Amino acid sequence: MTTARPTMLTYVHETPSVLRAQLESDAAAPLARAFLEGTYTRVRIVACGSSKNAATIARPYMRSVLGREVDIVEPYTFCAYEREVTSDEFAFVVSQSGYSTNALAALAAIREEGERAIGVTGDVASDFAGASDLLVDYGVGVELVGYVTKGVSALANFLCLFALDVARAEGRIDDAEREREVARLSGVADALADVAAQAPGALAARYKELTSLERVFMVGAGANYGIACEGALKFGECLQIPATALELEEYLHGPNLQLSPDYAVFFNLVGARDHARGRQLVEATRLVTDHVFVLTDDPASADPDVALAPQGDSLAAPLALLPYYQTLAYQLTDDRHLWHKHPLVSAFDRAVSGKSENYVDREVL
Incomplete structure (x- = not known):
């Protein structure tokens, strides 16, 4: 008996349970503990693609709850133009797959600046493991489809939870307020399930x-x-x-x-x-x-x-x-049978890749 191959829709419908599991397990606690080890006045998230978009979704909530500025920068731009990490800045690099070459380069750049390289990923067995001084699993698991879905929602939820954990530890909110906010985030998971149904x-x-x-x-x-x-x-x-x-x-x-x-x-x-x-x-x-x-x-x-x-x-x-x-x-x-790209796109892929040699291709076809 064969198991049906998952599709994007499989992961869309798994997402609410993933978000609730993150909240129940406090998946962001390791990242919050790392933040609380220092004295930071701002946060910098190094991410691109869907990870950057997830951070953009979470940023308004994070700024409000943390009471600090939250910057988002692409890994290439970080390495080429903005690699200076000051002592009052909490920087971490995100890659859901853990194999993105630009994210791996950003971790190396942070190490070169003498700072701790913190990697946040969905695959703790990926190349991020060796490239990070602190590796944080944000609780999404590995998606077997190239076009990520639950990973975007899960990362945004994780970042909101990170902000809550820091705010509670700093006394910006009390236990009751944190519980109310976690309940509101659980309500967002319910609303997400409603949208998936609509x-x-x-x-x-x-x-x-x-x-x-x-x-x-x-x-x-x-x-x-x-x-x-x-x-x-x-x-x-x-x-x-x-x-x-x-x-x-x-x-x-x-x-x-x-x-x-x-x-x-x-x-x-x-x-x-x-x-x-x-x-x-x-x-x-x-x-x-x-x-x-x-x-x-x-x-x-x-x-x-x-x-x-x-x-x-x-x-x-x-x-x-x-x-x-x-x-x-x-x-x-x-x-519309559009999974195949223009024939010359394969030539592009052979010429340059955004993933390391250890990455297993998860394209739909």
């Missing part, structure tokens, strides 16, 4: 439009912008179409001028602070194109594609939107 119907309702996407904007602010970044990445790598992530007001300052009726625009508007401006931009965009998609918890939004219960001022709640984009990316790619 996604197939949302796809079916606008299937003709979604199977005809050619040019896409994805819009959001705060954690919603991180969602836009990950949605754009998934559409680009799976559907192979240009998809651009834009901050809510940035969209209005130039990018909107290229709009035409064949554009599709996805608005991520979870959190009360973005509702009023978001409604204005949605209405204005619908004057140009009918292909407007809205994901929100705004009770005043007319016919949203994904509707969440009101999330109030939660800075972590936008995390729940990820299954929509992951489901669409997988199902549209599968339905």
Whole structure:
């Protein structure tokens, strides 16, 4: 009897249980302990791709809970331009696979600067093990599909939990407040499961439009912008179409001028602070194109594609939107038989690789 090979959808539906397990086990405790060993006034996360997007989703929550600035920088830029790590800066490098060559180079650069190389990964048996002075498992496990899904959500959840652990240890919050925040993060996992359940119907309702996407904007602010970044990445790598992530007001300052009726625009508007401006931009965009998609918890939004219960001022709640984009990316790619890339992409891959020689290729085909 053979076991069915997992797909992106397999991991989408596993994600809520992974998030809850992280909260129950306090997966971020080792990273929080490392932070508390020093005196740090800021945090720097070195990450790229989906890991960078996960950090972007978590950043507003982290800044609020930690009471410190949180910077995110790509590993290449870190090594080439920003490798100075000051004594008051807590820096760590993230790679879900643990085999990304740029992340491994960033760990080496931190060691060269005389600082502790802290690696955060989903695979503790990867090359990150030998490259890190402290290796932290963020609790996602190994995904057997090239286009990561649960790893993005799990990393964002892990980073929020890290901020909570530090805040509690420093006395910024008490035990009761930490428990309430953990419960709210568990509620985000529930909302994520709800979005995963809504996604197939949302796809079916606008299937003709979604199977005809050619040019896409994805819009959001705060954690919603991180969602836009990950949605754009998934559409680009799976559907192979240009998809651009834009901050809510940035969209209005130039990018909107290229709009035409064949554009599709996805608005991520979870959190009360973005509702009023978001409604204005949605209405204005619908004057140009009918292909407007809205994901929100705004009770005043007319016919949203994904509707969440009101999330109030939660800075972590936008995390729940990820299954929509992951489901669409997988199902549209599968339905349209787009897993194969242009033949010359294989030549590109032979010429340069972003993974170490120990990496086992997990592409869909």
